[in-house]
Amino acid sequence: MGRIPEHVIEQIKESNDIVDVVSSYISLTRKGQNYWARCPFHQEKTASFSVSQSKQIYHCFGCGAGGNVINFVMTYEKITFPEALHALADRAGISLEEYTYQPSDEEKSISSRLYELHRLAIDVYKNTLKSPEGKAAREYLIKRGLDEHTLSTFEIGFAPDAWDTLLKTALKKKFDENLLILSGLVTESERKKRYDRFRNRIMFPVFDTRGNPVGFGGRVLTGDDQGAKYLNSPETPVYHKSRILYGLHKSRDAFYVTMVTKQDKKLPLKQVLFSPPRGYPAGY
Ligand SMILES: [Zn+2]
Numbered sequence: 001m002g003r004i005p006e007h008v009i010e011q012i013k014e015s016n017d018i019v020d021v022v023s024s025y026i027s028l029t030r031k032g033q034n035y036w037a038r039c040p041f042h043q044e045k046t047a048s049f050s051v052s053q054s055k056q057i058y059h060c061f062g063c064g065a066g067g068n069v070i071n072f073v074m075t076y077e078k079i080t081f082p083e084a085l086h087a088l089a090d091r092a093g094i095s096l097e098e099y100t101y102q103p104s105d106e107e108k109s110i111s112s113r114l115y116e117l118h119r120l121a122i123d124v125y126k127n128t129l130k131s132p133e134g135k136a137a138r139e140y141l142i143k144r145g146l147d148e149h150t151l152s153t154f155e156i157g158f159a160p161d162a163w164d165t166l167l168k169t170a171l172k173k174k175f176d177e178n179l180l181i182l183s184g185l186v187t188e189s190e191r192k193k194r195y196d197r198f199r200n201r202i203m204f205p206v207f208d209t210r211g212n213p214v215g216f217g218g219r220v221l222t223g224d225d226q227g228a229k230y231l232n233s234p235e236t237p238v239y240h241k242s243r244i245l246y247g248l249h250k251s252r253d254a255f256y257v258t259m260v261t262k263q264d265k266k267l268p269l270k271q272v273l274f275s276p277p278r279g280y281p282a283g284y
Contacts, residue, residue, distance in 0.1 A: 003099065004082070004085060004096060004099045005099075008089075008094070008096070008099070009070075009085065011094060012070070012085055012088050012089050012092060012094055013056065013068060013069055013070065013088075015088075015092035015093075015094060016069050016088045016091060016092050017053070017056075017069075018051055018052075018053065018056045018057065018058065018068065018069040018072065019035055019051055019053045021069050021072065021073065021088070021091075022035075022037075022051050022058060022069075022072055023035075025040065025076055026038075026040050028051060029047070033052065033054065034050045034051060034052050034053075035050065035051040035052075035053070036048075036049065036050050036051075037049045037051075039060045039062055039063060039065065040076060041060060041063055041065045041075060042060070042062055042063040042065075044062050048060055048061040048062040049061075049062070049065075056068060056069065058071075058072055069088065070084050070085065070088065073087060073088060086100075107237065110179070110182075110237060111237060111238050113175070113176075113179055114179065114182070114183055114214070114236065114237065114238045115212045115213060115214070115238065116175075117170060117175055117179060117180070117183050117185065118183070118185075118205070118212075118213035118214060118215070118216075119213055120166075120169065120170060120173060120175070121166055121170075121185055121203075121205075121213075121216070122155050122157060122203075122205050122213055124157070124165065124166055124169055125157025125158055125159055125198075125203040125205075126155060126156075126157040127157075128157060128158045128159065128160045128165075129151070129156065129157045129158040133158070133160050133161075134157075134158040134160075136221060137158040137202050137221055138158075140202070140221060141156065141202065154204065154205070155205050156202065156203065156204055156205075157202075157203040157205075158201070158202055158203060158221075159196065159198040159199055159200065159201045159203050159218060160199070160200070161199055161200035162196070162199065163195040163196060163199065164194075164195055164196060165196060166185055166186065166196045166198075167180065167186050167194060167195065167196055170185075170186070177194065180194070181194070182236060182237070183233075183236055184197060184215070184233045184234040184236055184239075185197055185198070185216075185233070197231070197233075198216060198218040198231065200220065200221055201218035201219055201220055201221060201231065202218065202219045202221060203216050203217075203218050204216060204217040204218070204219070206232075206233065206239070212238070214233075214236070214238045214239040215232065215233030215236070215238075215239040216232070216233050217230060217231075217232050217233075218230070218231045218232070
């Protein structure tokens with residue numbers, strides 16, 4: 001692990017054209033030499049936010065915000081300099097592995113056990129959705145316009161209305177109880193009683209950019225009296241919400257993650273899942 005050298009930072013900047021990056025977040029209009037938009041950092045009716053492709057900088061004549069592509073991503077995503085560097089390096093296919101913290105074998109095996117546990121949970125939830133217990137959930141999803149193909153593509157499932165379905169299945173499959181707690185799929189009461197976190201919820205698995213299942217978003221099926229309408233997995237060693245960035249990752253799974261975890265609760269489910277953010281490549 002080490003500091004990322006200046007020449008690599010330069011390479012990251014050069015490989016991420018500021019117009020491309022900014023327009024993956026907001027739509028820009030070309031006028032003369034520069035690109036313009038309403039400023040994403042202050043409220044305004046006319047466009048005073050400009051991006052210069054030749055200088056690779058942005059500047060807002062209204063609020064004074066300005067900087068290079070890294071500053072833009074930091075400010076827009078509210079993330080740190082190293083986080084923005086990693087995101088932009090990732091976007092440009094630049095490896096920062098030699099400057100990055102390398103997990104030990106033990107940590108690696110915890111990660112792979114967590115992936116396996118999430119895979120098991122996906123299967124449990126998918127089977128429940130297909131069972132008589134999942135009938136109401138299935139009807140709800142179909143009513144919202146999701147067909148069989150969509151349900152299987154996104155591996156959508158249903159967490160049964162019970163306290164220990166996943167807990168029991170996972171213990172039978174020899175998963176360690178501490179790992180279950182670490183995953184957030186099982187939780188512990190003050191009196192040390194362990195139970196399934198997700199119950200009676202439609203389950204949307206969340207995948208990392210390599211396709212490993214790392215978490216869930218769960219939407220309650222019946223009225224709001226049964227707890228939060230949306231419940232997401234907590235942060236775990238494999239699930240870092242802050243690293244899932246809006247607009248930068250273009251893989252289907254990362255896009256899906258973004259939509260599930262940062263969803264606008266006012267949007268209907270179908271729109272949450274299937275409306276690409278502005279600037280997202282057409283044809284998704
Ligand atoms: Zn501004």
